[in-house]
Amino acid sequence: MIILVGGEKGGSGKSCIAQNLATYLAVDKVASVLLVDCDIQGTTADWIKLRNNNFNALPIDCVQLNGKIRNQLLGYNSQYQYVIVDCGAQDLLALRSTLSAADVALLPMRPKRRDLKTLVHLDELVNSCKMVNQQLAAHIVFTQCPSQPNQQTRVNDAKQTASLFDIPIADAVLHERHIYDDSEESGLSVLESEPKGKAADELRSLFALVLNNEMENSPEIRMQYA
Numbered sequence: 033m034i035i036l037v038g039g040e041k042g043g044s045g046k047s048c049i050a051q052n053l054a055t056y057l058a059v060d061k062v063a064s065v066l067l068v069d070c071d072i073q074g075t076t077a078d079w080i081k082l083r084n085n086n087f088n089a090l091p092i093d094c095v096q097l098n099g100k101i102r103n104q105l106l107g108y109n110s111q112y113q114y115v116i117v118d119c120g121a122q123d124l125l126a127l128r129s130t131l132s133a134a135d136v137a138l139l140p141m142r143p144k145r146r147d148l149k150t151l152v153h154l155d156e157l158v159n160s161c162k163m164v165n166q167q168l169a170a171h172i173v174f175t176q177c178p179s180q181p182n183q184q185t186r187v188n189d190a191k192q193t194a195s196l197f198d199i200p201i202a203d204a205v206l207h208e209r210h211i212y213d214d215s216e217e218s219g220l221s222v223l224e225s226e227p228k229g230k231a232a233d234e235l236r237s238l239f240a241l242v243l244n245n246e247m248e249n250s251p252e253i254r255m256q257y258a
């Protein structure tokens with residue numbers, strides 16, 4: 033299964049979600065996972081280097097790819113149960129290529145005006161890719177949401193704006209929490225650093241929610257969990 037964690041706005045949390053999803057699948061679900069880093073800054077590849085030098089962490093495979101990567105992704109998809117692609121707008125070709133091959137796309141977005149503005153183009157991009165890749169299940173994921181109750185209207189307003197577009201919005205949202213920054217240092221995920229914390233609970237709910245349907249529909253993955 034190919035899963036894109038992508039989008040056009042910098043800093044929305046793509047790499048964090050891709051890394052946590054990879055550990056959720058590799059560690060919690062004991063699946064074979066490849067992380068694909070399309071960012072020339074190599075944030076995820078650097079995190080993997082730290083991780084794979086940490087004896088307390090299960091190593092995860094990672095490759096860095098750029099540009100027209102559709103065929104490479106399809107090749108990796110036959111070798112791994114999950115291929116997770118971390119891709120931003122600095123490599124639009126890789127973003128399009130991945131959307132043309134992916135089963136699932138998680139599109140993180142902060143509940144902020146500048147992030148919401150990217151929805152116009154993102155919606156067009158997803159709709160055009162769905163013409164060639166009808167299996168694509170895309171979800172907008174609200175991230176770094178303020179956790180103060182008096183700020184909840186910001187999240188609701190952002191959801192309202194996003195609902196004007198075609199891409200469905202994931203019910204589970206991720207709040208702004210320090211553990212994301214703290215866990216990166218040692219190549220660990222939030223799920224491993226603070227497994228019982230609120231951030232870990234939110235991530236697990238999100239992953240279960242967006243992956244359950246696809247797992248149920250995929251014969252190989254159904255067998256794996258049987």
Ligand SMILES: Nc1ncnc2c1ncn2[C@@H]1O[C@H](COP(=O)(O)OP(=O)(O)OP(=O)(O)O)[C@@H](O)[C@H]1O
Pocket residue numbers: 041042043044045046047048049071075120175176177206207208209210212213216
């Ligand atoms: N839910 C969260 N709460 C608090 N901080 C977060 C959260 N998600 C991400 N961050 C922090 O935001 C910063 C950017 O996150 P990340 O690198 O995952 O974003 P990105 O979308 O991959 O950025 P880029 O566009 O540069 O690739 C990091 O410092 C990360 O620790």
Ligand SMILES: [Mg+2]
Pocket residue numbers: 046047048071075118120
């Ligand atoms: Mg990134």
